[in-house]
Amino acid sequence: MNLSLRIFTVFGIPVELHISFLLLILFIYVLAFFNVISIQMAVLITLLFVTVVIHELSHSYVAKRYGVNIERIVLLPIGGVSAMEEIPKDPGQELKISIAGPSANFIIAIICYLIILITTNIISKDIYSFIYDFLTVNLVLGVFNLLPAFPMDGGRILRAFLARRVDYVRATEIAANVGKYLAIIMALSGIFIILNPILIFIALFVYIGADQEYKLILISSLLKGVYVRDIMTKNVITISPDTSISGALDLMFMRKHMGYPVIQDSKLIGIVTFHDLSKIPEGKRDISVSEIMTEEIILSHPDEPVVKTLEKLTKYNIGRLPVVKGGKLVGIVSKTDIMRALEILRARST
Numbered sequence: 001m002n003l004s005l006r007i008f009t010v011f012g013i014p015v016e017l018h019i020s021f022l023l024l025i026l027f028i029y030v031l032a033f034f035n036v037i038s039i040q041m042a043v044l045i046t047l048l049f050v051t052v053v054i055h056e057l058s059h060s061y062v063a064k065r066y067g068v069n070i071e072r073i074v075l076l077p078i079g080g081v082s083a084m085e086e087i088p089k090d091p092g093q094e095l096k097i098s099i100a101g102p103s104a105n106f107i108i109a110i111i112c113y114l115i116i117l118i119t120t121n122i123i124s125k126d127i128y129s130f131i132y133d134f135l136t137v138n139l140v141l142g143v144f145n146l147l148p149a150f151p152m153d154g155g156r157i158l159r160a161f162l163a164r165r166v167d168y169v170r171a172t173e174i175a176a177n178v179g180k181y182l183a184i185i186m187a188l189s190g191i192f193i194i195l196n197p198i199l200i201f202i203a204l205f206v207y208i209g210a211d212q213e214y215k216l217i218l219i220s221s222l223l224k225g226v227y228v229r230d231i232m233t234k235n236v237i238t239i240s241p242d243t244s245i246s247g248a249l250d251l252m253f254m255r256k257h258m259g260y261p262v263i264q265d266s267k268l269i270g271i272v273t274f275h276d277l278s279k280i281p282e283g284k285r286d287i288s289v290s291e292i293m294t295e296e297i298i299l300s301h302p303d304e305p306v307v308k309t310l311e312k313l314t315k316y317n318i319g320r321l322p323v324v325k326g327g328k329l330v331g332i333v334s335k336t337d338i339m340r341a342l343e344i345l346r347a348r349s350t
């Protein structure tokens, strides 16, 4: 599900606005329009937007110098998320990429401060408060992102330091736990001390972010060095395109698998799943599988790292991929296979 809107492209990186940020900006301007809040508040939110963009571009700029491909930048109200193809696991590089964002904010804050110092008594009060607001927004965003907890930059900086002493997964776990505790403290203070819904919202974002980051790192480290050929089912049961729907359902009942490659003249022409079959009403189950199968098939290769396969399965929200080598179907790999492998690898590593 894509909840972001593409707004522009810089350095060849598409910049997208997350729906929550878009709604916040719209909401603020509607409030300003009806004089519920001052126009200054609306301007402040716009400045926040500009600040987040600069912050995120700074990360991306440094990451690009290390050869990391940036797919897109998603802007959220409390910061941005750069969708990097792969965040470098070299602690030194990660440190520099993470520190670039808050640094940019602090540099802007210093420049604003200098402008205020130099131009006192010269500029009008409106321009002065505008610069002052910009300074404040940059300072707040810079400091917030330095909190030593995932998913903030500070969490990455903390992990980079920890990763020099303990292994990468353990370092991630510690930084993620700090993030979760911090989120719980934030949420509790948001509820009991200052009654602030924004704080509760941020706490929720931090908690989910910390948890996701840890799981992602754990999975990719467990699956390191595991290839599709190691876990795929080799003796694939296939189905012919002229099998009827009820025939295919009978096969599923007997063979227990929930998806089958459709083969014609030893060529893979589609894939059919229980989900596809179950959509056909009972009276129409004499039509053939070829009429309802998925013809655009996403493939895997025996030498593909399982992490890549899992990414494909998640991205397209599918349960299994046919494994093809030299144009021939050699196996099938499913989400269940990967989950089972993960469970075993996890048990073996502890």
Ligand SMILES: [Zn+2]
Binding pocket: 055, 056, 059, 079, 080, 101, 102, 145, 152, 153
């Ligand atoms: Zn950042």
